[in-house]
Amino acid sequence: MIAKLLIANRGEIACRIIRTARALGVATVAVYSDADAKALHVRQADEAVHIGPSPAAESYLVGERIIAAAKATGAEAVHPGYGFLSENADFAQAVLDAGLIWVGPKPASIRAMGLKDAAKQLMRAAGVPVTPGYDGSDQSVERLTKEAEAIGYPVLIKAVAGGGGKGMRKVDAPEDFVAALESCRREAKASFGNDEVLLEKWITSPRHIEVQVFGDAHGNVVHLFERDCSLQRRHQKVIEEAPAPGMDAATREAICAAAVRAAKAVDYEGAGTIEFIADASEGLRADRIFFMEMNTRLQVEHPVTEEITGVDLVEWQLRVASGEPVPLRQEELSINGWAIEARLYAEDPAKGFLPSPGRIDALFLDNRARIETGVEDGDEVNAFYDPMIAKIVVHGEDREAARQALLSALNNSYVAPLQTNQGFLFECAALDEFAHEELDTGLIEREGDALMPDTEPPQTVIDAAARRYRRDYLDWSQPSFTPEGALRSELFGFRLNADGRQTVVLHTSKGAKSGDSSRHDEDFGIPTTMTSDGVIFVTERGQTYVFSVRGDNSEGATAAHDGDILAPMPGKVIAVDVSEGQAVTAGQRLLVLEAMKMEHALTAPFDGVVAELSASEGAQVQVEALLARVVAAE
Structure with missing residues (x-):
C-alpha cells in the first residue's frame, strides 16, 4: 500500500480523498494556492505545500510545481482527484517519469479517451453504439455548417476536449449555428486549451446514463452498475442517482457490458465512467442507448455508486495503484437500495444561477445525510474556482425513500449569507415528474420559473x-x-x-x-x-x-440606474461588442464576462444608445462594477 500520497486537487474532493487515506493509514500532502491558504483540505492534510497564485492556471494546473511538491515531501504517489489535471495525459506521464505512482489510468488510456471525436471512432471499432453525428478533422466553419444541416436541427456542438457542460451548445436553427459555434470554441479554448468541436444529433427525449467501471493491471475490468444524471441545467448535472429509474435487467446487462467493452478497448486501469445518452421516448431500451464519452477519472457523483454497492472507490483506486487486483469480482457486486446526490452550490437562482462567492458565516448541513464538503463556518467560497459548497447524498431502501430523505435533508440545512441553489434543489426533487420517474435532460428547462424558490418569506x-x-x-x-x-x-x-x-x-x-x-x-x-x-x-x-433582530432599517445603497450594466460577479471581460455612442436594441449582446470558467453574455435591457462604456477587453472587474450604461432611445 502507498505510504504517503499527494493530492493534486482542492475542496471537497481533496477532503474526500484525505478521509479514505487516513482510514488506510496513508499520510497525505495537500497543495494550495494563495486563495486556499486557509482551506479545509489544507487544514485536514498531514502536510501542505504552497504551489502558486490564486488563478488555477498559475497553481493547480502547473504540473511541475505539483511534482516538485511531491518530491520535496517524500510522497510516493499523486492522486489527481477530478477536474484540473486529472485527465491530462502529459501530466500523468510526467508523474510516472518522476518515479512517482499515478493514481489513475495509464497515460495512453487517457489519450485514447481524452478527445471525444477519437473516442467515438475507437468505440465504433469496439462494437459500442455511438450517437449519430460528425467527428471529422475538418474544423472549418463551412464544413461544420454543412454537416449540421446534414444531421438536421436541433444539433449539439461539443468541445472534443470538453467536460462539465463547458464548450457545449444546443442549436435549434441554422441562423444560430455560427454564433453558437464561436461561443463554444472560445469557451473550450479558455477551459481546455483546445477549440476543436464535434457535432451530434440532438436526441429529443434524452436520458443521461453512465456506468462506473474499474480496471486493474492484471487485466480485470468490472462495472459497478449505472447512475442516472438526467436532471441537468445547461448541461450541468444537478441531481444524480443510482441505479437508473426504469432500468430493466436486460437493458442494464447490455449497457454495462458495453461499458466493460469500452474500458477493455483502452486497456483501462483504475476508476472510470462510460457516459451514454439514451433515447427514452419509449422508455429505456438497449438499442436506443449510445456512447457519448469516457471520463478517465473519479466522478463528482461517485458517492451514489458507493452507497448502493457498499464499496469505497477511493480505497479501490489506492489499492489498484499499489499493484493489487480489483478487490471484488463482478459476481460479488450487487445493488442495495437507492441513492441520490444533490450538488449544493453558492449561486443565485434569481440571477440566472450566477456564482455567489463570499464568506460563509453560518453552515449547517443535515448530518443524517452523507455530506461531502470542503468548507466549514468562516471559510470562503472564492471566485477563482467551482462554487460548490457540498454534495448532499442520501440512501433509502427504494427510490421514494431516498427522495424523501433528500427533501428532508435539504429542508434541514442552511447556509448564510451566501445565495445558494438549495431551494431550487428542493423544488427539483419535489417535482411530480421526478417523483414518477418521468425525467430527461430537458425537464428543468421546461419547468423554468416553477422551480424558482420564493425570495419573499411566506x-x-x-x-x-x-x-x-x-x-x-x-x-x-x-x-x-x-x-x-x-x-x-x-x-x-x-x-x-x-x-x-x-x-x-x-x-x-x-x-x-x-x-x-x-x-x-x-x-x-x-x-x-x-x-x-x-x-x-x-x-x-x-x-x-x-x-x-437588531432593528437595522437602513435603506441601503441607492438603486442602480435601469440602464446600468453591472458585473454580476468578479470576472474577466473577454469580448466587447459595442462602442460608446452606438445604438443598440433590447437583448443585443454588449459584452461577455468570463467567471468561474463560464461565459456570461450581458445584453441591452431595452432599445437605446450606449452612453458610457467602462469595460475593455481583458480587464478584470469586481462584482457590481459599472461596465456600460444604456440610455433609452428618444
Missing part, C-alpha cells in the same frame, strides 16, 4: 421567525409578558440572505413559553435556528430565510 416563515424571536431573544421578565403569553407585534430588520434589508412586522402568536434554543420549532413544523448574536434562520422547501 407568512408561515414569518410566524416561525417571530415565535423563535419571542421565545429566545426577548426578555420574558418584562411586565408586558404574562405566563399565558400575549399577542404582540415586534418590529425588526429583515434580510433575505445578503441581498438587502427591509422592515417587516412580525405578528407573534399566543401561548409560547421560554426555553432553550433548538433547531426545530415544532409548533410550526418549520426548521428554525437562532444564533447567539440574534440572527434567525428559517428554512422552508429548502429555501433559507435570514432574519436580523
Whole structure:
C-alpha cells in the first residue's frame, strides 16, 4: 500500500480523498494556492505545500510545481482527484517519469479517451453504439455548417476536449449555428486549451446514463452498475442517482457490458465512467442507448455508486495503484437500495444561477445525510474556482425513500449569507415528474420559473421567525409578558440572505413559553435556528430565510440606474461588442464576462444608445462594477 500520497486537487474532493487515506493509514500532502491558504483540505492534510497564485492556471494546473511538491515531501504517489489535471495525459506521464505512482489510468488510456471525436471512432471499432453525428478533422466553419444541416436541427456542438457542460451548445436553427459555434470554441479554448468541436444529433427525449467501471493491471475490468444524471441545467448535472429509474435487467446487462467493452478497448486501469445518452421516448431500451464519452477519472457523483454497492472507490483506486487486483469480482457486486446526490452550490437562482462567492458565516448541513464538503463556518467560497459548497447524498431502501430523505435533508440545512441553489434543489426533487420517474435532460428547462424558490418569506416563515424571536431573544421578565403569553407585534430588520434589508412586522402568536434554543420549532413544523448574536434562520422547501433582530432599517445603497450594466460577479471581460455612442436594441449582446470558467453574455435591457462604456477587453472587474450604461432611445 502507498505510504504517503499527494493530492493534486482542492475542496471537497481533496477532503474526500484525505478521509479514505487516513482510514488506510496513508499520510497525505495537500497543495494550495494563495486563495486556499486557509482551506479545509489544507487544514485536514498531514502536510501542505504552497504551489502558486490564486488563478488555477498559475497553481493547480502547473504540473511541475505539483511534482516538485511531491518530491520535496517524500510522497510516493499523486492522486489527481477530478477536474484540473486529472485527465491530462502529459501530466500523468510526467508523474510516472518522476518515479512517482499515478493514481489513475495509464497515460495512453487517457489519450485514447481524452478527445471525444477519437473516442467515438475507437468505440465504433469496439462494437459500442455511438450517437449519430460528425467527428471529422475538418474544423472549418463551412464544413461544420454543412454537416449540421446534414444531421438536421436541433444539433449539439461539443468541445472534443470538453467536460462539465463547458464548450457545449444546443442549436435549434441554422441562423444560430455560427454564433453558437464561436461561443463554444472560445469557451473550450479558455477551459481546455483546445477549440476543436464535434457535432451530434440532438436526441429529443434524452436520458443521461453512465456506468462506473474499474480496471486493474492484471487485466480485470468490472462495472459497478449505472447512475442516472438526467436532471441537468445547461448541461450541468444537478441531481444524480443510482441505479437508473426504469432500468430493466436486460437493458442494464447490455449497457454495462458495453461499458466493460469500452474500458477493455483502452486497456483501462483504475476508476472510470462510460457516459451514454439514451433515447427514452419509449422508455429505456438497449438499442436506443449510445456512447457519448469516457471520463478517465473519479466522478463528482461517485458517492451514489458507493452507497448502493457498499464499496469505497477511493480505497479501490489506492489499492489498484499499489499493484493489487480489483478487490471484488463482478459476481460479488450487487445493488442495495437507492441513492441520490444533490450538488449544493453558492449561486443565485434569481440571477440566472450566477456564482455567489463570499464568506460563509453560518453552515449547517443535515448530518443524517452523507455530506461531502470542503468548507466549514468562516471559510470562503472564492471566485477563482467551482462554487460548490457540498454534495448532499442520501440512501433509502427504494427510490421514494431516498427522495424523501433528500427533501428532508435539504429542508434541514442552511447556509448564510451566501445565495445558494438549495431551494431550487428542493423544488427539483419535489417535482411530480421526478417523483414518477418521468425525467430527461430537458425537464428543468421546461419547468423554468416553477422551480424558482420564493425570495419573499411566506407568512408561515414569518410566524416561525417571530415565535423563535419571542421565545429566545426577548426578555420574558418584562411586565408586558404574562405566563399565558400575549399577542404582540415586534418590529425588526429583515434580510433575505445578503441581498438587502427591509422592515417587516412580525405578528407573534399566543401561548409560547421560554426555553432553550433548538433547531426545530415544532409548533410550526418549520426548521428554525437562532444564533447567539440574534440572527434567525428559517428554512422552508429548502429555501433559507435570514432574519436580523437588531432593528437595522437602513435603506441601503441607492438603486442602480435601469440602464446600468453591472458585473454580476468578479470576472474577466473577454469580448466587447459595442462602442460608446452606438445604438443598440433590447437583448443585443454588449459584452461577455468570463467567471468561474463560464461565459456570461450581458445584453441591452431595452432599445437605446450606449452612453458610457467602462469595460475593455481583458480587464478584470469586481462584482457590481459599472461596465456600460444604456440610455433609452428618444
